[in-house]
Amino acid sequence: MYSQLQYGYIAYSSVAHISIVIGGIITLSYWGVCRSFALMVAHGLCSSGLFCLSNISYERFGRRSLLVNKGLINLMPRMAM
Secondary structure, three states: OOOOHHHHHHHHHHHHHHHHHHHHHHOOOHHHHHHHHHHHHHHHHHHHHHHHHHHHHHHHHOOOOOOOOOOHHHHOHHHHO
């Protein structure tokens, strides 16, 4: 049940990003569309970075659960930056 917990959090952040993008597009204003485009680019960078960090954590510890991997900031402080 908890094995895909990290991917679930990444998926929830994707839903939040895309809902804000859709909200900006629905405004049909110049600034709404421009900011939606900027947020789409930011979402691409953010999601790929989160998946990369999740994979690094999985390769290092062999599990995906955040409940088991508590205290990662003490073991991998550069990942927290």
